[in-house]
Amino acid sequence: MELREAIKGRRSIRKYKPDPVPKEVIEELFEYALWAPSGMNRQNWYFVVVTGKMRDEVVKICERAYREYIGRKVEKVFSHKPDVVKETKSFFATLGGAPVVILAYAIPGPESEKTDIQSVSAAIQNLLLLAHEKGLGTCWMTGPISHADEFSKLLGIKDKNFVALITLGYPDETPKAPKRKPDRVRYIGFDES
Numbered sequence: 001m002e003l004r005e006a007i008k009g010r011r012s013i014r015k016y017k018p019d020p021v022p023k024e025v026i027e028e029l030f031e032y033a034l035w036a037p038s039g040m041n042r043q044n045w046y047f048v049v050v051t052g053k054m055r056d057e058v059v060k061i062c063e064r065a066y067r068e069y070i071g072r073k074v075e076k077v078f079s080h081k082p083d084v085v086k087e088t089k090s091f092f093a094t095l096g097g098a099p100v101v102i103l104a105y106a107i108p109g110p111e112s113e114k115t116d117i118q119s120v121s122a123a124i125q126n127l128l129l130l131a132h133e134k135g136l137g138t139c140w141m142t143g144p145i146s147h148a149d150e151f152s153k154l155l156g157i158k159d160k161n162f163v164a165l166i167t168l169g170y171p172d173e174t175p176k177a178p179k180r181k182p183d184r185v186r187y188i189g190f191d192e193s
């Protein structure tokens with residue numbers, strides 16, 4: 001798949017087929033995703049790839065994150081769109097049946113927290129595009145961040161900052177692409193003769 005096609009064709013997937021994703025396929029995604037740039041070349045990312053019973057425990061925490069924290073915000077922002085609220089609530093409770101969840105962490109270092117997050121995010125975006133190229137779907141989620149400590153406890157993670165949760169599996173939907181907003185790039189100096 002051509003790069004531009006992958007960039008435009010990738011969608012956030014919130015409904016998955018139950019088919020498992022072979023470990024070798026995920027390993028290949030990471031082999032390339034981790035070629036992302038990183039602040040001071042620290043490569044400060046740390047990913048935990050979860051399937052099976054532990055995946056079910058992760059989903060339970062996401063359900064609680066919606067109920068105890070993010071749900072209130074979603075209901076406020078989308079008060080005029082009850083369907084979006086219903087779908088979001090259901091997605092947090094099931095993660096759309098995604099057979100794999102990936103928890104992305106930043107290993108803290110001498111840089112600012114912002115640099116740490118940006119480096120991990122660069123690797124996440126690579127991962128999303130590579131997954132799409134392989135016919136896999138993903139959804140990048142920061143909604144569950146409120147319950148970062150619970151994930152860390154469950155997975156035995158210490159001294160790392162939770163950045164995002166990513167669902168992974170074979171898509172069982174083909175969402176429409178949301179329109180992209182205009183006027184978000186400004187060019188300066190190009191008209192000078």
Ligand SMILES: Cc1cc2nc3c(=O)[nH]c(=O)nc-3n(C[C@H](O)[C@H](O)[C@H](O)COP(=O)(O)O)c2cc1C
Nearest residue numbers: 010011012013091139140141142143144175177178
């Ligand atoms: C930093 C970040 C956080 C996100 N958090 C969530 C989330 O918590 N739940 C969710 O359903 N989607 C989440 N998304 C997905 C966005 O809703 C999605 O990218 C956006 O609606 C555009 O749709 P597209 O990815 O199909 O182009 C997140 C995306 C990003 C980049």
